Amino acid sequence: MTTVADVVELVRAPAALTVLGDTLAGGHAGGARFTGRQWLLPLASVCLYSGGMALNDLADRELDAVERPERPIPSGRVAPRTARAIVGGCFGAGLALAAAGGGRRGFGVAVPLVAAIVLYNTVAKSTPLGPVSMAACRGLDVVMGAASPGRALVPATVMAVHTFGVTVQSRGEVHGGSPAAAATSLAATAVATAGALAGSSAPSSSRAQSTGRAIGAALATATAAAGYLASTLPTQLRTLDEPSAANARAATRAGIGAMIPLQATLTARSGAVLPTALLAGVELARRALAARKRGGDVT
Template sequence: MRAGDLVELVRAPAALTVLGDTLAGMAAAPPATRRARHGLLPVASACLYLGGMALNDYGDRDLDALERPERPIPSGRVTPGQALAVGTGLVATGVVAAGVASGRRGLGVALPLAACVLTYDLAAKDRPAGAVVMAACRGLDVLLGATPTSWRAAAPTAAVFVTHTLAVTALSRGEVHGTTSTVARCAVAGTTAAATATAAAALRPATARPAASRSGAVTRTLGALAATAGYVATCLPPQLHAAEDRSAGAARAATRAGIQAMVPLQAAWTLRGGRAASTAVLAGALVAGRLLRRRGRKQVSIT
């Protein structure tokens, strides 16, 4: 297995969109609670995501042989055994990293998250509950970032990410055979709800933050609102187009846009929490993702 085949198997560029889940969760916590080891939480998140992508292709290997023969396993560039080993190894690494980062609290979220990843990839994906399981993965990923302190403070953030993920996952079901106007319109409604909740949160002070100057609060609010606008601009137009077009190509474009829109959504919540450093990391991830896509990497899919 060549390095390029491994990168394609785990959808490495897409992993840049998951780092901000834990950063958004951390943003809900008081700054004084941060420790150096908590920096392992985004690493844990990325490992769980990358492992899930490898297991996704392992579980879909027979279907991909018919519908997507260019993928690493059906093309023969990666064996099923290699994909299984990579996937399980990365998921296990993610769970261990979460435990090192925040002890029992981290394991208390990482283990259910790993179970959801395995359930989605190997059992639930093609079932009605599949979108719910995928959304639970994203919500738990946000809560993973809050494990050093309290999950309760990050619950509104997690709810927004669950809503967005439900919309994207529903649309992704139409990447091969096309979607329906009903599904696309529900995705539009989900995006609208997520954006509305994020904007409303941006207009309220984050209780985890200490008292700050009026100018600093205004800057954080405006930054969070601008990031929310970026989220809507990235995600909503392709979804509206998919509601009219309903073709597989339109569904793929809307799914890609939904994945990419995770980064400005994450930035909105980190800005709302006053985490400038986390926002800078997300900005770097956004630039890196665009550069990787320009280098001709294959289209990202969550199915």
């Protein structure tokens, strides 16, 4: 019989924390602000992410029976029919929340996002276009939070580049990676950092207010960026030196977790104090959960 714990494992519930900041980064780009019902959009991201994780295991169940038999579906703890229902439920809830939080525009982005998630898991994942496909999913998730796609171009690109690097790295989780994959991941981190730190999108009012706010935003941005680099570089450098499967898994997990400080960096640029602090709290929660579970896989 399928338990709640089995479902939590299937949808990678702890890893869903890493998508909460996507729409925040997109929504605050260009000095905009989240208001009222827009706070439903991070929940939409969680639902769509969870559906994608369940679909990932559903699509890979035959391969997982050989390589990762402990996963919920090949172990028999979750039946394929149940997994399909979970996928449909998560996608349906995500679309509904996107419409409620972002109106026609939010729903209009969520629909192609679901299509991109399905395309990645069923067609593109094992092809050379897999990392690009996954990066597109993350970029669309950021855009879902924005008042207009143009405003979210920088944060969407930054998150997509980072996701590309993590996805390339993740391909070595089972059989080992390569120095080229590790170098690609490192390059993606460098590009993402540069993009996240470039310029400031905080709006100005009075000179005194804008100066104080700019200083605060700069300090918060630098702190979040330092956290991002601290989260990614150590495992990436180890994988570059020794691209074993264990090191690739560690680098992939670190790269997934590092999305939160990267989102915080992008959000802090706009001078949004409360959302940045919220993401700092999310990062602390993620680290607490990671400390309780050192093994396994979350990708």
